[in-house]
Amino acid sequence: MSTAEFRRAGHELIDFIAEYLNEVEHQPVTTSIQPGDLFSALPRRAPERGEPWRNIIDDTRRHILPAITHWQSPNFHAYFPCNNSAPAILGELLSAGLGINGFLWQCSPAITELEMCVMDWLGRALNLPERFLFTENYASSQGGGVIHGTASEAVLTALVAARERAARDSDAPPVAYATSQSHSSVIKAAMVAGIGRHNVRLIEIDSRLAMRPDALAAQIAGDRAAGCKPIFVCATVGTTATGAVDPLRTIAEIAAEQNLWCHVDAAYAGAACICPEHRTLIDGVELADSFNFNPHKWLLTNFDCSAFWTSDRKALINALNITPEYLRNQHSESGRTIDYRDWQIPLGRRFRALKLWYVLRHYGLEGLRAHIREHVRLAELFESLVRSDDRFELPTPRCLSLVCFRLKGTDDKNRALVERLNATRQIFLTPTTVPLAPNGTPRFIIRMAIGATRTQEHHVRAAWDLIRQSADQP
Ligand SMILES: Cc1ncc(COP(=O)(O)O)c(C=O)c1O
Numbered sequence: 236m237s238t239a240e241f242r243r244a245g246h247e248l249i250d251f252i253a254e255y256l257n258e259v260e261h262q263p264v265t266t267s268i269q270p271g272d273l274f275s276a277l278p279r280r281a282p283e284r285g286e287p288w289r290n291i292i293d294d295t296r297r298h299i300l301p302a303i304t305h306w307q308s309p310n311f312h313a314y315f316p317c318n319n320s321a322p323a324i325l326g327e328l329l330s331a332g333l334g335i336n337g338f339l340w341q342c343s344p345a346i347t348e349l350e351m352c353v354m355d356w357l358g359r360a361l362n363l364p365e366r367f368l369f370t371e372n373y374a375s376s377q378g379g380g381v382i383h384g385t386a387s388e389a390v391l392t393a394l395v396a397a398r399e400r401a402a403r404d405s406d407a408p409p410v411a412y413a414t415s416q417s418h419s420s421v422i423k424a425a426m427v428a429g430i431g432r433h434n435v436r437l438i439e440i441d442s443r444l445a446m447r448p449d450a451l452a453a454q455i456a457g458d459r460a461a462g463c464k465p466i467f468v469c470a471t472v473g474t475t476a477t478g479a480v481d482p483l484r485t486i487a488e489i490a491a492e493q494n495l496w497c498h499v500d501a502a503y504a505g506a507a508c509i510c511p512e513h514r515t516l517i518d519g520v521e522l523a524d525s526f527n528f529n530p531h532k533w534l535l536t537n538f539d540c541s542a543f544w545t546s547d548r549k550a551l552i553n554a555l556n557i558t559p560e561y562l563r564n565q566h567s568e569s570g571r572t573i574d575y576r577d578w579q580i581p582l583g584r585r586f587r588a589l590k591l592w593y594v595l596r597h598y599g600l601e602g603l604r605a606h607i608r609e610h611v612r613l614a615e616l617f618e619s620l621v622r623s624d625d626r627f628e629l630p631t632p633r634c635l636s637l638v639c640f641r642l643k644g645t646d647d648k649n650r651a652l653v654e655r656l657n658a659t660r661q662i663f664l665t666p667t668t669v670p671l672a673p674n675g676t677p678r679f680i681i682r683m684a685i686g687a688t689r690t691q692e693h694h695v696r697a698a699w700d701l702i703r704q705s706a707d708q709p
Pocket of ligand 1: 385386387418420471473474500502529541
């Protein structure tokens with residue numbers, strides 16, 4: 236593609252994206268295509284000869300767009316949001332244009348040093364303790380932040396750092412702690428790290444679906460008595476199912492006393508902690524060893540962008556550093572560089588800091604706080620609408636912009652309601668099951684996750700009207 240063609244195609248593509256984002260609210264949120272439809276509509280082999288760009292774009296419209304679930308629709312209330320925004324899209328574009336791979340500082344100082352800078356900015360915006368930051372004197376600080384692709388990578392790196400730090404003085408099996416409400420990535424991390432899923436203890440939860448610290452302490456004592464080596468606990472702030480919040484401070488205190496690594500998974504809720512009124516959610520984080528949240532969920536930054544901080548980068552680096560001859564260089568040996576390859580699982584890494592920098596500068600912290608506050612307001616509104624209809628109940632407390640609700644009565648009735656709602660394709664909701672009493676049988680609940688970049692009050696009211704009207708249909 237010549238430079239002239241690239242310019243033309245590029246301008247057209249920006250128009251295409253702008254038009255898509257303008258119009259997406261009028262599209263059904265989900266697609267009607269069936270499994271295998273797209274696969275069978277596409278050729279089985281790549282073309283031998285290059286094709287005109289026009290044909291490729293036409294096929295994008297014809298085949299790809301109809302098979303899309305519109306995560307950027309303001310009527311998308313499933314899972315958790317996956318925000319995009321114009322400045323972040325432009326940051327992604329420039330990152331692709333520069334085409335850099337930044338595994339070592341010398342691969343491109345800008346990738347590393349901009350990332351260090353924005354991670355300190357974001358850490359300060361969350362009021363994280365200084366020990367999590369690079370600070371002015373990064374060469375001698377103990378902590379720092381890194382951008383991973385996902386929260387799953389974050390918890391895996393935290394777990395291997397924990398194992399590294401725990402004395403390797405015995406063959407005792409390492410043990411990690413979470414709850415039934417923790418994200419499945421904790422167990423997956425134990426599987427990948429070779430610790431094994433059977434060595435993740437799921438600690439009892441209370442009536443708010445939060446970890447019981449007394450049960451954690453008892454389980455750690457029991458494991459030690461049984462000859463195991465407790466190394467890691469994951470405290471979740473804002474669980475995936477209902478937004479439950481583990482008592483972070485007490486868990487972190489137990490972890491510190493017992494010499495365990497305490498990782499805080501705030502993948503969704505962490506974004507809200509830039510607002511002082513929500514910062515209490517992570518009270519106690521100053522006692523933890525690592526903290527993670529996903530700006531790509533609810534902070535206007537395109538996927539992928541998962542922000543991870545640790546106060547003990549030495550443990551992380553010791554766990555992940557391996558230096559073949561071809562990676563040696565004088566800068567790394569000077570001890571004055573951060574080489575992010577040692578903070579993550581892959582070697583290669585994208586220029587993700589660029590989009591986060593653009594977002595932070597374009598919106599400013601005030602703009603980002605306004606984004607969060609508006610969605611929390613909309614969730615409060617939705618919660619009050621549910622409360623005003625006595626056919627419904629709110630089985631768990633609202634967490635920020637996540638509201639869980641259900642029709643009073645059987646699980647089947649609720650399952651049928653979600654199926655009816657999603658079949659309209661006007662909104663998209665994902666249900667789940669959770670115990671509504673400690674040790675109770677899991678019950679079916681419906682999640683209304685507000686937070687898509689373009690969701691406004693009329694979308695939430697329209698969603699409620701649809702839910703209300705669908706409630707009594709057979
Ligand atoms: C609380 C929590 N932790 C971890 C994850 C995993 O996120 P990722 O897809 O970034 O690995 C999620 C995903 O929604 C989550 O809700």
